[in-house]
Amino acid sequence: MAQLNPEGTLPPAVAIEEAGLDRARLVDLYRWMVVIRRADAEALNLQRQGELGLWGQFLGQEAAQVGATLALHPDDWIFPSYREFGMGMCRGIDPAAMLYLFRGLTHGGWDPASHHFAPLAIPVASQVLHAVGYALGCKFDHSSQVVLACFGDGATSEGDWHEGMNFAGVFKCPVVFLCQNNHWAISVPLEKQTAGRIAERAAGYGFPGVRIDGNDVLTVYAVVRAAAERARRGDGPTLIEAVTYRMGAHSSADDPTRYRSDDQLAAWSPRDPIVRYEAWLLAEGHLDDARAGAIRAEADAVAQTMRTKLVNAPVPPPSEVLFDRVYTSPSRTFQAERDEFAATLEPSE
Numbered sequence: 001m002a003q004l005n006p007e008g009t010l011p012p013a014v015a016i017e018e019a020g021l022d023r024a025r026l027v028d029l030y031r032w033m034v035v036i037r038r039a040d041a042e043a044l045n046l047q048r049q050g051e052l053g054l055w056g057q058f059l060g061q062e063a064a065q066v067g068a069t070l071a072l073h074p075d076d077w078i079f080p081s082y083r084e085f086g087m088g089m090c091r092g093i094d095p096a097a098m099l100y101l102f103r104g105l106t107h108g109g110w111d112p113a114s115h116h117f118a119p120l121a122i123p124v125a126s127q128v129l130h131a132v133g134y135a136l137g138c139k140f141d142h143s144s145q146v147v148l149a150c151f152g153d154g155a156t157s158e159g160d161w162h163e164g165m166n167f168a169g170v171f172k173c174p175v176v177f178l179c180q181n182n183h184w185a186i187s188v189p190l191e192k193q194t195a196g197r198i199a200e201r202a203a204g205y206g207f208p209g210v211r212i213d214g215n216d217v218l219t220v221y222a223v224v225r226a227a228a229e230r231a232r233r234g235d236g237p238t239l240i241e242a243v244t245y246r247m248g249a250h251s252s253a254d255d256p257t258r259y260r261s262d263d264q265l266a267a268w269s270p271r272d273p274i275v276r277y278e279a280w281l282l283a284e285g286h287l288d289d290a291r292a293g294a295i296r297a298e299a300d301a302v303a304q305t306m307r308t309k310l311v312n313a314p315v316p317p318p319s320e321v322l323f324d325r326v327y328t329s330p331s332r333t334f335q336a337e338r339d340e341f342a343a344t345l346e347p348s349e
């Protein structure tokens with residue numbers, strides 16, 4: 001398994017090719033981390049400027065999101081929490097359309113089936129049940145697809161999480177459970193709600209659990225890829241605890257200076273997933289300053305396009321926001337409810 005050191009060096013024994021990583025793929029991992037970090041920063045700016053109701057940064061968690069998404073086949077499904085915006089970008093979803101949710105313009109913003117990317121789940125751990133259910137369906141269909149279930153450390157305290165884990169273990173569902181252990185559940189630190197190690201809980205459900213450096217994009221890529229192939233072979237689930245750190249606030253409505261010290265941020269800064277990976281790519285000659293500069297310029301352009309599209313997005317009628325995207329084929333009753341609701345609106349709405 002690849003193990004990128006904080007200084008951006010790898011032990012010599014690491015076989016990058018074995019993990020299916022050629023130079024183009026190596027640079028792609030970097031490119032996506034830079035692009036999603038820039039979009040994340042822009043989204044926070046937009047919230048501060050009153051253009052978004054709320055924003056949940058994922059600063060510091062780019063390696064977990066990019067490494068895991070790129071390790072999957074494009075038709076594997078991802079069931080995200082609210083923090084996996086970067087994964088959605090890696091799946092080719094228009095970032096402005098994803099932000100419509102945070103501007104109050106939609107409950108969705110993209111077609112999950114087109115991107116194999118489910119809606120962002122706000123109720124903590126609810127997406128774990130959806131993921132396992134979908135994975136069981138894949139098994140019934142003899143499909144080669146696997147499912148990635150994403151959640152945080154706090155989610156592992158929820159009943160839904162344990163039910164999903166148990167069900168997946170019993171029925172050997174083709175699912176990879178990815179915990180981004182960022183050490184915080186809003187203002188509750190890991191140690192105040194989790195006794196023992198998250199990865200070790202998998203043993204209780206009859207499948208393997210592994211704890212990895214979630215800020216090392218190569219490790220995340222290699223481990224998620226191996227777990228996905230195991231699931232694809234019919235050997236069942238794996239729990240991956242990707243240890244990372246939430247460098248920003250829980251959300252734009254949170255002030256972490258009230259409950260955590262600068263010392264913790266200072267301790268995690270040197271483990272920044274982009275800085276260490278960039279150092280390694282440059283040292284190995286996979287990247288040069290010109291290419292890195294071009295990637296940063298591309299990231300700026302993506303952020304600018306996202307901003308322009310967002311602030312110019314038309315406000316849809318309320319009945320569209322509430323009733324569209326609920327059913328593929330709405331029933332007559334549902335359509336009647338929609339019409340009834342529409343009739344109560346003022347003409348300008």
Ligand SMILES: Cc1ncc(C[n+]2csc(CCOP(=O)(O)OP(=O)(O)O)c2C)c(N)n1
Nearest residue numbers: 083122123124152153154155182184185186
């Ligand atoms: C069922 C449920 N309970 C409580 C909340 C409020 N809530 C939102 S995020 C959060 C913390 C989740 O922490 P974690 O799972 O570690 O994810 P992170 O935010 O760190 O990515 C809580 C308690 C919620 N959204 N859903």
Ligand SMILES: [Mg+2]
Nearest residue numbers: 152153184185
């Ligand atoms: Mg957390």
